[in-house]
Amino acid sequence: MTAIRPTPARAEADGPAAVPPFAVIGGGQVRHTLAGREQEIVDLVEATYRLHSAGDTVNPPSYFLRFPDRPASRIIALPASIGGQVRVDGLKWISSFPENVASGLPRASAVLILNDHDTGYPFACLESSIISATRTAALAACAAAALSRGRARPTRVGFVGTGLIARYIHTFLAGTGWEFAEIGVHDLSPESGAGFRGYLERTGTGGRITVHESAESLISSSDLVVFATVAGRPHVSERSWFDHDPVVLHVSLRDLAPELLLSTANFVDDVEHCLKAGTSPHLAEQLTGGREFLDGTLDDVLAGRVPVPTDRPVVFSPFGLGVLDLAVGKYVYDEVVRAGELTVIPDFFHELRRYG
Numbered sequence: 001m002t003a004i005r006p007t008p009a010r011a012e013a014d015g016p017a018a019v020p021p022f023a024v025i026g027g028g029q030v031r032h033t034l035a036g037r038e039q040e041i042v043d044l045v046e047a048t049y050r051l052h053s054a055g056d057t058v059n060p061p062s063y064f065l066r067f068p069d070r071p072a073s074r075i076i077a078l079p080a081s082i083g084g085q086v087r088v089d090g091l092k093w094i095s096s097f098p099e100n101v102a103s104g105l106p107r108a109s110a111v112l113i114l115n116d117h118d119t120g121y122p123f124a125c126l127e128s129s130i131i132s133a134t135r136t137a138a139l140a141a142c143a144a145a146a147l148s149r150g151r152a153r154p155t156r157v158g159f160v161g162t163g164l165i166a167r168y169i170h171t172f173l174a175g176t177g178w179e180f181a182e183i184g185v186h187d188l189s190p191e192s193g194a195g196f197r198g199y200l201e202r203t204g205t206g207g208r209i210t211v212h213e214s215a216e217s218l219i220s221s222s223d224l225v226v227f228a229t230v231a232g233r234p235h236v237s238e239r240s241w242f243d244h245d246p247v248v249l250h251v252s253l254r255d256l257a258p259e260l261l262l263s264t265a266n267f268v269d270d271v272e273h274c275l276k277a278g279t280s281p282h283l284a285e286q287l288t289g290g291r292e293f294l295d296g297t298l299d300d301v302l303a304g305r306v307p308v309p310t311d312r313p314v315v316f317s318p319f320g321l322g323v324l325d326l327a328v329g330k331y332v333y334d335e336v337v338r339a340g341e342l343t344v345i346p347d348f349f350h351e352l353r354r355y356g
Helices: 027-034 040-052 098-103 130-149 164-175 190-203 215-218 280-288 298-302 323-340
Strands: 024-025 062-065 068-081 086-097 108-114 122-127 155-160 182-186 208-211 225-227 247-250 263-269 294-297 314-317
Touching: 024 182, 027 122, 027 130, 027 323, 040 130, 040 182, 040 298, 062 263, 068 098, 068 323, 086 130, 086 323, 108 130, 108 323, 122 130, 122 208, 130 164, 130 247, 130 298, 130 323, 155 164, 155 215, 164 190, 164 215, 182 190, 182 215, 190 208, 263 280, 263 298, 294 298
Parallel strands: 024 122, 155 182, 155 225, 182 208, 225 247, 247 314, 263 294, 263 314
Antiparallel strands: 062 068, 068 086, 086 108, 108 122
16 A cells, blocks of 8 residues: 655745645545455554554553543543554544434444644544444454464354444455354344344345344354444353354453453453453453463464464454554545545644744
């Protein structure tokens, strides 16, 4: 991928340096740019994740804005910086308001700000709920492939939670060559479960679709289990549901009881990021007083440093890294520039002379 971005041009010697033009990229452009490029995005996300693991990124802890009068809601800031050939800084600002769902709105909304490497000036604002879902789904697809090596490839997938993230993960699994004989669906909301089933039927990706009334039924009949809920605390604790040793993509992070994780193989995207904020791995660390229950990171698996056990359930818990949002957002920006469709806001930065 060739990085294309406006480069600040130096003004005359006695004038200020020119700043990058500021652009806005809406959700329609983002979706159009990313559509049908699942394998390319998975490769991009994996490369960025490996760059992060090699230390060529800055990815501070996420910052949570919480509200005493709205305890279920939060807004999260994810600042990050990518080195290598990408060379971009930025911030994802994403809200999670679960009560939106009751009124027909998506739970999450987000924007992504991209900052110029040399001047620090923001040069783009992108609608980012699609970018966030895309990077999450791409990393999940990458993990599903890596963690399934050495065992029979899953042919039965089950989704616990059937919102936007579940839809994107299915899209990325299908778009990167996965084929399933059976697709299970379970959601506490019958309407959501039925809506997700309708989506699956419209995609025509094959596989018998079953709507399960319980998480137990779905988990017990799936080789690949995807948790994509809005659970705030663990609600799955029965080890016998996992006796068939499935691969579990624990994307929503707070579904599995910490005691359960002590009997599974556990991989995370980033140890320090994942073991915080009351995630299931964080609770397991608090329960045991250590991190011995962790087998490694996804990068350990990708690099071949750590084998994936085949005699236990395998759980992948990704906290989500801002550098992945940056990488996907910069990819979208470059493609929009390449297509000549960038919407620039003239004179966005107005006070550009230090002394007027």
